[in-house]
Amino acid sequence: MSKYLLFGGSKWYPSGGWNDYIGEFDSIPQVLAHLNKNKFDVDWIHVVDTATKQIVDLENSRGI
Numbered sequence: 001m002s003k004y005l006l007f008g009g010s011k012w013y014p015s016g017g018w019n020d021y022i023g024e025f026d027s028i029p030q031v032l033a034h035l036n037k038n039k040f041d042v043d044w045i046h047v048v049d050t051a052t053k054q055i056v057d058l059e060n061s062r063g064i
Helices: 028-037
Strands: 004-009 021-025 044-049
Touching: 004 028, 021 028, 028 044
Parallel strands: none
Antiparallel strands: 004 021, 004 044
């Protein structure tokens, strides 16, 4: 399993849980590259660090 799991969805019609799963990545730069490359129709995203079980704050992680 990769370290970071990306979830996203609509604020009005979220699928919920794993149904909002977009992908998994080994680093924050990979997550950001994927988000920049693919234009998702989502209102929100969560990136879960599987090691800490916490949602990553992308604004403070751009230097990682």
